[in-house]
Amino acid sequence: MKNSKLTLTAFDWVPDFAQGHVRDLRVRWALEEAGFPYEVEVMAQGAQRAPAHLRRQPFGQIPTLEIDGLSLFESGAILWRIAEADDALLPADIAARSRVLSWVFGALNSLEPPIGMLATLDLFIEDKDAAARIRPEVVRAVQGKLKRLAEALGPDPHIAGSFSVADILLTTVLRDVPDDLLAGFPSLQAYVERHTARPAFSAALEGQMRPFAENAARYEKAS
Known part of the structure; x- marks a missing residue:
């Protein structure tokens, strides 16, 4: 390429x-x-x-x-x-590559949809009363996903051993989380800061x- x-x-x-x-x-x-x-x-x-x-x-x-x-x-x-x-961006080892692939789909299918729903409520729904009623449930869903991600990441700097395409996707998805929610997960906040510091x-x-x-x-x- x-x-x-x-x-x-x-x-x-x-x-x-x-x-x-x-x-x-x-x-x-x-x-x-x-x-x-x-x-x-x-x-x-x-x-x-x-x-x-x-x-x-x-x-x-x-x-x-x-x-x-x-x-x-x-x-x-x-x-x-x-x-x-x-x-x-992609390890040669098949086990590591499979882990990266799983997290690529995890970023897009498990994390991004509820985070995107929260953005939709905050930015695009004209009925603000309806959005306010729904928002707490969506926040809880986002928090649940972030908790699972933080547990999976643990103390590691990258999600699948070494820096990979999965880290790119996870970081760009996490950048859409409101600051007050992401602050509740210091390891994920540090994860985003670490990767967005890359040249x-x-x-x-x-x-x-x-x-x-x-x-x-x-x-x-x-x-």
Whole structure:
């Protein structure tokens, strides 16, 4: 993949609450860790619903990654494909690799849905009274998942022995947990801080944020 032509899709701007959290960040991070050169196709808001993009991402979402003309969608699938091509993100040992794969799915299927539901209640539900009634149950669900993750992690710096694609996914998911909830799990808070201190994460975040700053004025005028 290092010699392939890689093109990532990303938004040119998103609202403040989403900046630094759009899922192309995790793909950028993996590519930066692997040292794979890539280009970014920056898309205006609304372009994700155009037929050209729907042909490569049927749900009209970001990101996609094109590898020598072959388009992949869903961030988990993209990250696994990157990890398969780089020893730094996926161990060769089959037992260790299986543990990484389990935590890739754990991040996406067990942790991300309740955390995403909490974000939906806090940011998108217009009926605030209804959201307030439901929120405590969702908080308890998130706390339960975080407790299990903290127990599985224990004192280890990484979830599967050495740094891997699973740590990228878990870290990006945990970054969406409200600060007051994550503070209740010091080992997970330290886990996020440890991994977001990596140079590749900083490069990925800077890459995502740059077009947001460059295009903010245009969207402000449009509103």
